[in-house]
Amino acid sequence: MAQKFTDSQVMRAVRGDTNGPENKLLENLQYLEKFPVGQCGVHVHLSKLQSTNKRPAYVRIAERVFDPIKITHNAEFFILDNFDIMLTAPSTRIADIDKVLASVKSLFKADPLVDQRDGTGEESFVTWYDLEEDFEYFKEATVSCALSSKRGTLEFGASGIDDEKLTPKNLDQLARIFRKLDARPLMRNQSAVQIGGNGQGQLLFREYYVSIADLRKKVAPKIDLLADRWLFQFLTTILDQRVLHMLRNQSMDDLPKNVSINLNIQTIHSKDFQLFDQFVGDQAHRIILEFQPVDIFSNIFAFVEVRDLLQARGYKVLVDGLQPLVLDYFDPSMLEADYYKIAWGDRLGGSATPEGQKEMRELIQSIGNSNVIITHVDSEEAVRFGLLLGVQKFQGFFVDRLVEAMTTKVAQSVKGA
Amino acid sequence: MTTQNQESLFLDYVRRLELHRQGREMVHFHLSKLRPFNRREHHIRVAADAFEGMIKELLGQIFILNDSDIIFIFKTEAMGQVEQAVEKIKFLFGDDPLLSEDEAEGKGFSTWLDVENDYDQIVEMARNMVDAEKNTKGSGGSHDVKSALLARQDEGERLTPRTLDRLAEALKAADLTNMVRRQYVCTIEGNQMVPKPTFSELFISISDLRETLLPGVNLTSSPWLFQHLTETLDRRVLSLLGKTEERDITGDISINLNVATLLSAEFMKFDENVIAAMRGNIVLELQQLDIFGDLNAYLFAREYVKDRGYRICIDGVNHLTLPFIDRERLEADMIKLIWHPDILHGGHDLTNKVKRQIMLTGASRVIMSRCDTEESIEFGRDNGIKLFQGRHVENLIAEENRRRNMRMLKKNAARHEDEAKNMKSLTKRK
Numbered sequence: 001m002a003q004k005f006t007d008s009q010v011m012r013a014v015r016g017d018t019n020g021p022e023n024k025l026l027e028n029l030q031y032l033e034k035f036p037v038g039q040c041g042v043h044v045h046l047s048k049l050q051s052t053n054k055r056p057a058y059v060r061i062a063e064r065v066f067d068p069i070k071i072t073h074n075a076e077f078f079i080l081d082n083f084d085i086m087l088t089a090p091s092t093r094i095a096d097i098d099k100v101l102a103s104v105k106s107l108f109k110a111d112p113l114v115d116q117r118d119g120t121g122e123e124s125f126v127t128w129y130d131l132e133e134d135f136e137y138f139k140e141a142t143v144s145c146a147l148s149s150k151r152g153t154l155e156f157g158a159s160g161i162d163d164e165k166l167t168p169k170n171l172d173q174l175a176r177i178f179r180k181l182d183a184r185p186l187m188r189n190q191s192a193v194q195i196g197g198n199g200q201g202q203l204l205f206r207e208y209y210v211s212i213a214d215l216r217k218k219v220a221p222k223i224d225l226l227a228d229r230w231l232f233q234f235l236t237t238i239l240d241q242r243v244l245h246m247l248r249n250q251s252m253d254d255l256p257k258n259v260s261i262n263l264n265i266q267t268i269h270s271k272d273f274q275l276f277d278q279f280v281g282d283q284a285h286r287i288i289l290e291f292q293p294v295d296i297f298s299n300i301f302a303f304v305e306v307r308d309l310l311q312a313r314g315y316k317v318l319v320d321g322l323q324p325l326v327l328d329y330f331d332p333s334m335l336e337a338d339y340y341k342i343a344w345g346d347r348l349g350g351s352a353t354p355e356g357q358k359e360m361r362e363l364i365q366s367i368g369n370s371n372v373i374i375t376h377v378d379s380e381e382a383v384r385f386g387l388l389l390g391v392q393k394f395q396g397f398f399v400d401r402l403v404e405a406m407t408t409k410v411a412q413s414v415k416g417a
Numbered sequence: 418m419t420t421q422n423q424e425s426l427f428l429d430y431v432r433r434l435e436l437h438r439q440g441r442e443m444v445h446f447h448l449s450k451l452r453p454f455n456r457r458e459h460h461i462r463v464a465a466d467a468f469e470g471m472i473k474e475l476l477g478q479i480f481i482l483n484d485s486d487i488i489f490i491f492k493t494e495a496m497g498q499v500e501q502a503v504e505k506i507k508f509l510f511g512d513d514p515l516l517s518e519d520e521a522e523g524k525g526f527s528t529w530l531d532v533e534n535d536y537d538q539i540v541e542m543a544r545n546m547v548d549a550e551k552n553t554k555g556s557g558g559s560h561d562v563k564s565a566l567l568a569r570q571d572e573g574e575r576l577t578p579r580t581l582d583r584l585a586e587a588l589k590a591a592d593l594t595n596m597v598r599r600q601y602v603c604t605i606e607g608n609q610m611v612p613k614p615t616f617s618e619l620f621i622s623i624s625d626l627r628e629t630l631l632p633g634v635n636l637t638s639s640p641w642l643f644q645h646l647t648e649t650l651d652r653r654v655l656s657l658l659g660k661t662e663e664r665d666i667t668g669d670i671s672i673n674l675n676v677a678t679l680l681s682a683e684f685m686k687f688d689e690n691v692i693a694a695m696r697g698n699i700v701l702e703l704q705q706l707d708i709f710g711d712l713n714a715y716l717f718a719r720e721y722v723k724d725r726g727y728r729i730c731i732d733g734v735n736h737l738t739l740p741f742i743d744r745e746r747l748e749a750d751m752i753k754l755i756w757h758p759d760i761l762h763g764g765h766d767l768t769n770k771v772k773r774q775i776m777l778t779g780a781s782r783v784i785m786s787r788c789d790t791e792e793s794i795e796f797g798r799d800n801g802i803k804l805f806q807g808r809h810v811e812n813l814i815a816e817e818n819r820r821r822n823m824r825m826l827k828k829n830a831a832r833h834e835d836e837a838k839n840m841k842s843l844t845k846r847k
Contacts, residue, residue: 052713053713053717055680055714057680057681058680058717060682060685061680061685061717061721064685103724106720106724107717107720107721107724108717109716109720110713110716110717167582168578168579168581168582168585168642168645169578169582171578171581171582172577172578172579172582175577175578228645229710229711230641230642230644230645230648231578231641231642231645233641233644234578234639234641234642234645237639237641266639266640293709293710294706294709294710294711295640296709297705297706297709297710297738297741298640298644298706299640300735300737300738301735301737304737323712323713325712325713326709326712328746329712329741329743329746329747330740330741330742330743334740334741
C-alpha cells in the first residue's frame, strides 16, 4: 500500500519542511562543512531499536538526558522523525557526551541493540565522527539518515497523529454501540498447529477473535482505540459479551473441534458466560479460554478461583500475550494454566547465540514444551527456530499459510478419492 | 473509621486466650435477633454498660459486633456479677418477642460457653465472624443474581464510562489538598513495639474522593476504569506536590504513581521542580500490575528515575504474586507485601512458601503493609522484616504518643511537685 519515493522526491520534501528536524540538520551540515575544525559528530541509532522501545515518551526522556550538552556553546542537537539523534559539538566535550551516552544506553538496556556490534566490531547503538578528519563520511551518514527518516514519514505517515484519542467521554458512546454490535461480520479466526517430528502439521485449535482494525473501521474510524490501554481493556469486556453471544448462536457441531477465545476474568462471572457454559454443556474440553497477564495480575485471587473453576469444568486455561522478555523475570508456569502463548519477537530471534538459545530452551523446558505455543509466527525461520527450542505448537501468519496448504491437500485427496 | 473491627479484635483476643483458657466463661447475646426497633445504637450501648464495672475491675472483656451481638468473656469468679448484668439486659429488652416466655430460657437470646472446654468452637466462631465481616465489605464473586444485586447495593453504583467522565470533569475543579492522607512506614522495635517512622506515604484517599465527588459510586467495580482514574489522579498529585512548599513535606516521603505517569511530561515537570537533593528522599511506589502489564515500560522508567536519584518500591505485592516478583532483577529498592491472615493461617505450605520468598527478596527490603493486626507485625518481625505500615502501626504510633505525653505529664508533675517542695522549704525558711 505504501507509495515508493525517489531520493530526489524525498529530498524535496525535506527541504520543503523548512522547520522540520531533517532540514535543520542539513542546514547545520552546510555550516559545519565550512567550520569542521575541532568538531565531532555523534549519531545515535534509536531508529534501530525494537519497535516496542520506539515510543515517543522514551525518546522525549532520552532527549532530556542531552540537556547539559545541548546548552553548551556550539553544540547542535537534532531528533529526526525516525527517532535517530544527531549531535555535533566541540571535540573538547567528548567526555561529557560519553557520559550522557552511557545514561541513554542504560535507559534502553533491555533492548538488544545496546550490546550489539556490527561486522567491524563497532557499536551498533552509536557512531562517532571526527568532522575534521572524516567529514565526508559524516556528510554521507547525515544525508542518508535525513532521507530515510523523511522517507519513513512519507511512506507510512505520521501514524495516527490526527486521530481522536479514546477518552471516558467517547468511550461512553462507543460502549453503547458495542453493546448492540453484531459481532459476526467482524469475527476472524486463526489456527494454532502442532508440528510433529516428521514435519507434519496437525490442527490444534482455532482462535476466534474480533478484528480490532475492522471494528474500528466500522464503529469509530476517527478514534484511536488503542491510545489508552485501560479504556481499551474496558472495551474488551464488552466485546467478550458479543463474542460469547455470537458463539452461542450456532450449534456446537458447527464449530471446529477445538476453539479458543479471549476473555476478561470478570466475564467468567457474568450472565453471558453462564449462558455460554450451558450452551457448551459436556463439551467444555473442546474450549480453550485465553487470559491476559495484565488481567491475571490485576487480581490474582480472582484468576486462581476462575482457573480452578474452569479446569474443574473441563475447560482449558491459556495465558496469552507473554513477551519473551518476561521469561527472564518469572516462571509463567507458576500460574498453573494448561497453555502459555509466547509472542515470537526480536528477542526470541535475538537468542540466536548458542548460550542464549540454550537458556531459552531450558526456560521453555521448565515451563513444559508441550504447554508452550509460539505466536506471531510470520516466517518459516520462526518455526524452525521454535522447533530447535523444543516447541511444537505455533500460531501466526505463516501458520495460516501452512493450514491453507494442509486443507487444500486434504480437499484434493478427498477429490481424488 | 480507622480502628480495627470488633470481630477481628475478638479473634485476636480468643487466640491469645489459648494458654489462659482455664476459669473463663463466655456469654454471647444474640441482640441481632431483636426486632430492628429494639436494637438501635442506644439500646446496645445501654446493654453494654451493664458490664462496665467488671471491665474496669479487669474481670472480663466485651466485644460489640457489627451485627449488634454482644460477647462477654469473663473470669468465673465474676459469675455473680454477670448474672446480675444479664437480668438487667433481659429487663431492658423485655418487650421484644425474643424474650417471650418460651424463648427467654432457651438459646434464642444468649449462648453460654466454657472457654476451656469449648475453645475450638469459639475460635471457629470468631474466625467465621471475621470472614463474614470481610465478605459483607464486598469481595463479590457470587453467581447468585439476588446476592449480586444486594452486594451491588452495598458496594454502590457501578463505575461506568459516563461516571468516569463526570469524575474526570469534577476532578479538574476539585481541591484535593484536604484529601491527601499520610501513612507512616515504621520500624517497630522491642517488646514494647515502639514504632519509629522511616518515611511516610502520601496518597489521595479514594473513599474521601468518592464521598466528595461521586457519592454512592463504587470506583473499583471495573478494574480498567479504575486504573484509568489512577492515572488521572497521578497527574493531580504531581501538580499538588509540585506546588507545596518544601517545608510542608517533612521527612522522606513516598508517592504512588503509574509507570505511564513516570514517562509523561507531567512527571518531567515535577522532576524539574524538585531540588536534586530531595530526590533521594522520595520513594516512588509502582504497582506490581504495571510490571506485568508492560515490563518493557517498567524497565525503561526504572532506569530513568533511578538515574535521577529516586528510590523505587514495588507496591501491591500479595502472597500469591510474591513468587513472580524478582526484586533483584527488577532492581527495585523495596517491595510492599500486603499482609493477609492466610500467610499465617492458610496452611503450612503457604506459610513456608511466603517465608522462603521473603528470604529470597531480602527481608530488609520488604515492607509489610496493611498490618491491621498484631500478628502481622509479629510474623514480619519473626522473619526479619524491619518495616511495617498499616492501621495497627498507626495505632502503635498513637499509643506511643500517648505514652510520651504521659511521661511528659509525669515529668512535669514531678517537676511541679519538686518546685512546690522547694517553695515550701523556702517559705519555711522564711
